[in-house]
Amino acid sequence: MADTVEGVVLCRVGADRLAVLAGDVVGVELPQGPAPYAGRLFDDGARTPDDARLLRHETAALVVDALEIHAERLRLIPVPVVLTQVVGGALRGFVQVADALWPVVSLPALAAHLRAGGPEAA
Amino acid sequence: MSEPSSRLKGRSRYLTNHSTIAVFAGIVIAVAYAAVAIAFPPGTRLAFGVVLGVSALVFQITGDLFEQRRLRTLRGLGDGSVPFTRDALATAAREVVRAPDVSFLVVLALLGGGAVLVSVIWSVVVDVPRATVLRLSFIGVAIAPLTAVMSNLVTWPRARRVLADLVDAGLPVEAIYAAVPARFELKPRLVLFAGVATLTPLLLVSDMAVSRLGQALQADAGDMGALPLAVLGLLVVLMVIACAALVGSVLGAPLAELAKETERLATGDYGTPRFVPGEFEAWAAAASIAVLESDLATTTRRLADAASNIVQSTGELSEGRVQHLAAAEEQSAALAATTSTTEELARSARQIAVNAQRVSELAGGTLESARAGKASADQFTGAMQAVRVGNQAIADSVVRLNKRVQQVGRIVEFINGIADKSDLLALNAELEGNKAGEVGRGFSLVAAEMRRLAESVMQSTAEIGRLIEEIRDATNAAVMATEAGVKATDAGAVLATRVGEGLGRILDFANLSADAMQSISLATGQQQQGTDQLVASMGDILVSTRAAADASRAMEATHAELLAVTGALESVARGREDSR
Numbered sequence: 145m146a147d148t149v150e151g152v153v154l155c156r157v158g159a160d161r162l163a164v165l166a167g168d169v170v171g172v173e174l175p176q177g178p179a180p181y182a183g184r185l186f187d188d189g190a191r192t193p194d195d196a197r198l199l200r201h202e203t204a205a206l207v208v209d210a211l212e213i214h215a216e217r218l219r220l221i222p223v224p225v226v227l228t229q230v231v232g233g234a235l236r237g238f239v240q241v242a243d244a245l246w247p248v249v250s251l252p253a254l255a256a257h258l259r260a261g262g263p264e265a266a
Numbered sequence: 267m268s269e270p271s272s273r274l275k276g277r278s279r280y281l282t283n284h285s286t287i288a289v290f291a292g293i294v295i296a297v298a299y300a301a302v303a304i305a306f307p308p309g310t311r312l313a314f315g316v317v318l319g320v321s322a323l324v325f326q327i328t329g330d331l332f333e334q335r336r337l338r339t340l341r342g343l344g345d346g347s348v349p350f351t352r353d354a355l356a357t358a359a360r361e362v363v364r365a366p367d368v369s370f371l372v373v374l375a376l377l378g379g380g381a382v383l384v385s386v387i388w389s390v391v392v393d394v395p396r397a398t399v400l401r402l403s404f405i406g407v408a409i410a411p412l413t414a415v416m417s418n419l420v421t422w423p424r425a426r427r428v429l430a431d432l433v434d435a436g437l438p439v440e441a442i443y444a445a446v447p448a449r450f451e452l453k454p455r456l457v458l459f460a461g462v463a464t465l466t467p468l469l470l471v472s473d474m475a476v477s478r479l480g481q482a483l484q485a486d487a488g489d490m491g492a493l494p495l496a497v498l499g500l501l502v503v504l505m506v507i508a509c510a511a512l513v514g515s516v517l518g519a520p521l522a523e524l525a526k527e528t529e530r531l532a533t534g535d536y537g538t539p540r541f542v543p544g545e546f547e548a549w550a551a552a553a554s555i556a557v558l559e560s561d562l563a564t565t566t567r568r569l570a571d572a573a574s575n576i577v578q579s580t581g582e583l584s585e586g587r588v589q590h591l592a593a594a595e596e597q598s599a600a601l602a603a604t605t606s607t608t609e610e611l612a613r614s615a616r617q618i619a620v621n622a623q624r625v626s627e628l629a630g631g632t633l634e635s636a637r638a639g640k641a642s643a644d645q646f647t648g649a650m651q652a653v654r655v656g657n658q659a660i661a662d663s664v665v666r667l668n669k670r671v672q673q674v675g676r677i678v679e680f681i682n683g684i685a686d687k688s689d690l691l692a693l694n695a696e697l698e699g700n701k702a703g704e705v706g707r708g709f710s711l712v713a714a715e716m717r718r719l720a721e722s723v724m725q726s727t728a729e730i731g732r733l734i735e736e737i738r739d740a741t742n743a744a745v746m747a748t749e750a751g752v753k754a755t756d757a758g759a760v761l762a763t764r765v766g767e768g769l770g771r772i773l774d775f776a777n778l779s780a781d782a783m784q785s786i787s788l789a790t791g792q793q794q795q796g797t798d799q800l801v802a803s804m805g806d807i808l809v810s811t812r813a814a815a816d817a818s819r820a821m822e823a824t825h826a827e828l829l830a831v832t833g834a835l836e837s838v839a840r841g842r843e844d845s846r
Contacts, residue, residue: 150703151700153697166697166700169697169699170698171694172690172693172694172697173690174686174690195686197693198688205845211693213693213697213700213710213714215696215699215700215707215710239352254552
């Protein structure tokens, strides 16, 4: 039986997108402190916009441009083997929302990955 | 030519010789008459002859000495004791002129006084009746005037010759006439001569008649006979005739000379005056003729010189006239050209006057326009000031509006902040509701709706923010535009003020220009009048110049005639000089 997830936070980072499991998010806040910006996954020189949002986890935080919560149950498309180690092993799978495929990542792992050095470290 | 002193030597004696002869002649006549008319007492004739001879000799010597003393200058010139000077010659001339009168007086005194003295002495020497003595004295006194007149008349010709000798000796003719003033005594002299010539025979005839009457009354008186009486009468007649002939000869001689002189002058033969000796009026006439001849000669010389000068001058005049004619023709041509130019100038002056009048009118129009422009500039300055005040009010209003907009912006930002927080709260609520599962689904929906509302608010506030930004930009632009407008208005006001000042100066200049143009118009008008008068004057000058040229041509004939006249005059004058 295929895996499903219920409740994902769809995040927009520039022109790209990613999704975080709602259970990983403790709260949404305004960006403050040394939290990594998710845009650096796609562009090393990306800057945090003014209206960015900070997704807080219990041990980590991640800044994205905008977000919305998708409460319906979604099929979690598994990660191919060749991609299991990318982005520090933070990729959990993919969900399809509104005819778009959203990569689902672990918030703490991605934050750690970004704090560790970004895409080069992966 | 002999020396002057030799010419005058013995001339004093020459003058007085005739008076001596006259005295003896008178004595002879008186004695002859007495011998006929008086019956000498016997034995008295010798005494009478001795007394008469001695007295005559004494009186003759005395009279001669007297006369010679009256001619001492002439005698001195003759013997060389007096130097030959002009004054000495003039003095001698005066002595010579007086000599005949001196002779007359000497003869009259010697014969008259001598007869009385001889009679008295004779009566003292011998016994002679008183009547005889008186009658003898009477005969001497009666004969004396006639003898004196005769002496006077015969001395005149000699005096004339001596005067001529003085002239030959170097006394100028003008000087001798000037030295001896004229005496106009011809009439009394003629009366005297006529009286003497008439009375003397009458006295003698009367004496004879009385004597014959007395003899007729006295029986013892002897008969004188007819022959002596006839001889006596004939002698008296001869004396009167001789006296008249002598008077006529003596007085007529200078008149004849004067006639010859005047005839010589009439024929044009004049130059140096000639001396014409004479007496009384003849002397005055001769002096006048001499002066006339001298003046005439001087005038003739001057006339000759003048004729020569006229000939020379007319020659120069002829040359000058030719040059003048050419110059006059050139001047006429130049004046014609000048007149044409002056007329052109007059036309230009009239055109200038018209233009000046037009410019003056334009200056007046410019003045009015400048005044209107000044008024408009003043109004514009006022309007600019009003615009500046309005712009300033607009700027203040815009500033206030900007402040209000900023306040609204802050409010909107505040609302936006609330909406943002509301969005976060709704997002967190939705997240929590989603975490709660089915239980929290309704909560999530509400949270989602709230979130949408918050996002809608945020969109609205963003829109409002954009509008506020636009308003802010617009108000800023309006503020800037208003400030620029104020600055432009200020600049415009300054420019308007400058324009007003400039127009004021233009107005002043226009005033001055109008006055100047009016003056120029008047001056050009006067210039036009002056130029018109100049044209008229040039026309007159041209006419005069042409007339002068015509007159110069007319002078040609006159000049030829003048040359002919002056030539004739000069030939006459030169001929006179050559003839001398």
